[in-house]
Amino acid sequence: MAALDRPAGLTGERWRLVLRGRGGAWVRPAALAVLILTGVLYLWGLDRNGYANSYYSAAVLAGTRSWKAFFFGSFDAGSFITVDKPPTALWLMALSGRIVGFSAWSLLLPEALLGVATVALVFATVRRLSGPVAGLIAAVVMALTPVAVLMFRFNNPDALLTFLLVAAAWALARALERGRTRWLLLSAAIVGLAFDTKYLQAYIVLPALVLTFLLLGPGTGRRRFGQLLAAAGILLVSSGWWLTIVEVTPAGARPYIGGSTDNSVLNLVLGYDGFGRLTGAIGTFGRATAAGTARAFAGGAGPAGADGFGGFGGQPGLLRLFNSQLGGEISWLLPLAAVAIVAGLWARRHEPRTDLARAGYVLWGTWLATHALVFSFAGGILHSYYTVAMAPAVAGLAGAGLVDLWRLRSRSWAGGAGAAVALLVTAWWGATLLARTPDFAPGLGTAELALAAVAAALLLMPRWPRLPQQVPAAAVALGLVAVLLGPGAYAVATAGRATTGPDPSAGPAAAAPLGVGGGLGPVPGGDGRFVGAAPPAVAGGPGGLDRVDPTLLSYLERHQGGATWLVATSSASQAAPIELATGRAVLAMGGFSGSDPALTAARLGQLVRSGQLRYVLVDGGPGRFGSGGFGPDGSGGVAAAPGAVAGVTRSVTMWVTQNCTVVDYGGGASSSLYDCATAVGGSAR
Numbered sequence: 001m002a003a004l005d006r007p008a009g010l011t012g013e014r015w016r017l018v019l020r021g022r023g024g025a026w027v028r029p030a031a032l033a034v035l036i037l038t039g040v041l042y043l044w045g046l047d048r049n050g051y052a053n054s055y056y057s058a059a060v061l062a063g064t065r066s067w068k069a070f071f072f073g074s075f076d077a078g079s080f081i082t083v084d085k086p087p088t089a090l091w092l093m094a095l096s097g098r099i100v101g102f103s104a105w106s107l108l109l110p111e112a113l114l115g116v117a118t119v120a121l122v123f124a125t126v127r128r129l130s131g132p133v134a135g136l137i138a139a140v141v142m143a144l145t146p147v148a149v150l151m152f153r154f155n156n157p158d159a160l161l162t163f164l165l166v167a168a169a170w171a172l173a174r175a176l177e178r179g180r181t182r183w184l185l186l187s188a189a190i191v192g193l194a195f196d197t198k199y200l201q202a203y204i205v206l207p208a209l210v211l212t213f214l215l216l217g218p219g220t221g222r223r224r225f226g227q228l229l230a231a232a233g234i235l236l237v238s239s240g241w242w243l244t245i246v247e248v249t250p251a252g253a254r255p256y257i258g259g260s261t262d263n264s265v266l267n268l269v270l271g272y273d274g275f276g277r278l279t280g281a282i283g284t285f286g287r288a289t290a291a292g293t294a295r296a297f298a299g300g301a302g303p304a305g306a307d308g309f310g311g312f313g314g315q316p317g318l319l320r321l322f323n324s325q326l327g328g329e330i331s332w333l334l335p336l337a338a339v340a341i342v343a344g345l346w347a348r349r350h351e352p353r354t355d356l357a358r359a360g361y362v363l364w365g366t367w368l369a370t371h372a373l374v375f376s377f378a379g380g381i382l383h384s385y386y387t388v389a390m391a392p393a394v395a396g397l398a399g400a401g402l403v404d405l406w407r408l409r410s411r412s413w414a415g416g417a418g419a420a421v422a423l424l425v426t427a428w429w430g431a432t433l434l435a436r437t438p439d440f441a442p443g444l445g446t447a448e449l450a451l452a453a454v455a456a457a458l459l460l461m462p463r464w465p466r467l468p469q470q471v472p473a474a475a476v477a478l479g480l481v482a483v484l485l486g487p488g489a490y491a492v493a494t495a496g497r498a499t500t501g502p503d504p505s506a507g508p509a510a511a512a513p514l515g516v517g518g519g520l521g522p523v524p525g526g527d528g529r530f531v532g533a534a535p536p537a538v539a540g541g542p543g544g545l546d547r548v549d550p551t552l553l554s555y556l557e558r559h560q561g562g563a564t565w566l567v568a569t570s571s572a573s574q575a576a577p578i579e580l581a582t583g584r585a586v587l588a589m590g591g592f593s594g595s596d597p598a599l600t601a602a603r604l605g606q607l608v609r610s611g612q613l614r615y616v617l618v619d620g621g622p623g624r625f626g627s628g629g630f631g632p633d634g635s636g637g638v639a640a641a642p643g644a645v646a647g648v649t650r651s652v653t654m655w656v657t658q659n660c661t662v663v664d665y666g667g668g669a670s671s672s673l674y675d676c677a678t679a680v681g682g683s684a685r
C-alpha cells in the first residue's frame with residue numbers, strides 16, 4: 001500500500017538518478033559544476049561588448065518596436081529593408097528586449113544562455129554515445145573553445161545556429177539508441193530551424209547526421225531509409241515555412257530582402273548567402289557589398305583574399321584552418337581530434353554495427369570533416385567566427401578519443417603511444433599559436449609543452465604490475481590540462497575585452513585581424529574619420545555608437561514630425577548607430593553596405609511626398625554618398641569596388657541633390673543633411 005501512495009516516478013532509485021546521473025554519484029554534480037563555470041565565463045562583464053554588431057542590434061531594436069519588423073527581420077521599425085539573414089536569431093533577442101526592455105544586457109543575455117545550453121547538450125549527447133567521462137571532457141572543451149566564447153557573448157546568428165546543430169545531434173543520438181522515428185524527425189525539424197537561422201550553412205551537418213543513421217542506426221536498411229525519407233519531408237517543411245510566407249507576400253506589403261539582387265529571399269539563399277560563399281561568384285551587388293565591407297571596416301584597405309573581398313578567413317587552401325585568421329579560433333585541439341577519429345574507429349572495429357560509441361565517431365568525424373572541407377576551400381566570404389560550428393565536433397572527438405586512448409593503453413603499448421603522440425602534437429600546436437602573440441601570456445606555451453611531455457612520459461611507461469592503476473588516468477588528465485592551457489587563456493582573454501563590429505575575433509587584442517583590438521570596430525565615416533560619441537537615447541551603453549554626431553541627432557529628433565523614418569542614409573552601417581542612439585527608425589537606402597538595389601528615385605519621391613521621409617543624410621560632403629554610393633557625377637564618397645554597381649544609384653542621388661535643400665544643422669562638414677520637404681510636388685527624375 002505504501003508503494004501505491006508514492007507518486008509515480010518518484011521512487012528512491014529515480015531520485016538517486018536525478019541527483020547523481022547515470023554513471024555514478026559524481027556525474028551530475030561534476031556536470032553542474034562545468035555548467036556553472038561556463039555561465040560565469042559567458043556572463044562575466046557581458047555588457048562590455050555594448051551593442052556588439054550594431055547591424056543586427058538595430059534589427060533587434062526594430063523588432064521590439066514593430067511586430068512586422070519582428071517577423072520579417074527588418075533592419076528598421078519602418079520595415080523598409082531586412083537584414084541579410086533569416087530572423088530566427090533576432091526573435092530571441094527581440095523577445096528578450098520586449099520582456100525586460102531593450103539594452104545591451106537584454107540583447108546579449110539570450111546568446112550567453114544559449115552557450116550554457118549548448119555545453120549542456122554537448123555533455124548529454126557525448127555521454128549518451130561514449131559515456132559520462134567523455135561527456136564531461138567534451139563539455140569542458142566546448143566551453144573553453146575561444147570562438148565559442150566569442151560567439152556566445154555576441155549577437156550574430158552563429159550562437160543560435162550552433163545550439164540548434166548540437167540539439168539536432170542530441171535528438172539523433174536518441175534515435176540511434178532504439179531507432180524510434182520521432183527522434184529522427186525531431187532532429188530533422190531542428191536542422192530546419194537552423195536553416196531559418198543561417199540558411200545553407202545549417203545543411204553542412206546533414207552528411208554527418210544522414211550517414212550516421214543510415215549506416216549505424218537500428219533496424220533494417222529498408223526501415224532506416226524510409227525513416228530518413230520521412231525526416232527529409234520534415235526538414236523541407238521546417239526549413240521552408242518562413243521562406244514560403246515571405247515569397248508569397250506581395251513586395252509592397254513587406255520589406256525589401258536585404259542582400260538580394262531582385263527582392264527575392266530565394267535569390268539571397270542561393271546567391272549571396274548560399275553558393276556565393278563557396279564559389280565567390282556572388283554577383284555584382286554581393287561583390288560590391290563584400291568589397292565595401294572589407295574596405296570600410298579596414299579603414300580603406302580590405303584584407304587580401306579571393307577577388308579582393310574573401311580574405312576575412314585568409315586564402316583558401318588545405319591549411320586554411322591553421323592560418324593567422326582561423327587558427328586561434330578553432331584549431332587548438334584539431335591534432336587531438338584527428339588522432340581520436342583513427343584510434344576510436346580502430347578500438348571499436350569489432351563492436352556490433354549499432355555500437356553507439358562508434359556512431360559517435362562517425363557523427364563527429366563526418367561533422368568535422370565536412371566543415372573543414374567547406375571552410376578550407378570556400379572561395380567567397382568566410383569570417384573566422386563561422387568556425388564555431390566545428391567546435392561541437394572537436395569537443396565530441398576530444399572527449400571520446402581521450403577515454404578510448406586511455407582504455408587502449410591498458411590493452412597494448414600502442415594505445416599509450418597514440419595518446420602520447422596526440423597530446424604532444426596538440427601541445428606543440430598550442431605553443432605555436434601562443435607564439436604568434438608573444439606579449440600575451442609569455443611562458444604559457446612552454447608550460448603547455450612541459451606538462452604534455454610529463455603526461456606522455458607517464459603514458460609510455462611499461463605496464464608494471466606495481467604501477468598504480470591511477471597513473472595512466474592521471475597522465476591523461478594532466479595532458480588534457482596541458483592542451484587546454486592555450487585555448488583556456490584565449491577564452492578568458494576573449495571574455496575580458498570589448499568586442500564589437502561585423503568581424504569579431506577571439507583571443508587577446510593582439511590576435512585580432514588587422515591588429516584591431518575590438519574585432520574590426522566601428523565604421524569610419526565617408527572621409528575616414530570617426531565622429532564623436534553621444535549618450536544613447538536607449539538603455540544599455542554606447543557600444544557601437546561612437547560615430548554618432550549629437551548635434552545631428554538633436555536636430556533630427558526636433559524636426560522629424562510625423563515622418564516614419566528619422567532620416568535616410570546610404571547604408572545600414574551609417575544608419576545603425578543613429579537607430580541605436582535614438583531608438584527611432586532610420587532608412588538604409590542601400591542595405592548593409594549601400595549596394596542593395598532597394599530604392600529607386602521614383603520610390604524615394606513617393607516616400608517624400610507621402611510624408612514618410614523628410615531628411616536624407618549624405619556622408620562625404622555635399623552631393624556625395626559614402627559606402628559605395630555615387631555623387632551627382634557618378635563618383636563615390638568612398639571608392640566603389642571594381643565593377644561594383646551601387647544600390648543607391650546615380651538617379652537617387654541626383655533626385656536628392658536637385659530636389660532637396662542642404663541644411664545647416666551645426667554639425668561637421670563631413671556630413672551633409674538634405675531636407676526634402678521642399679521636394680513635395682516635385683517629380684522623381
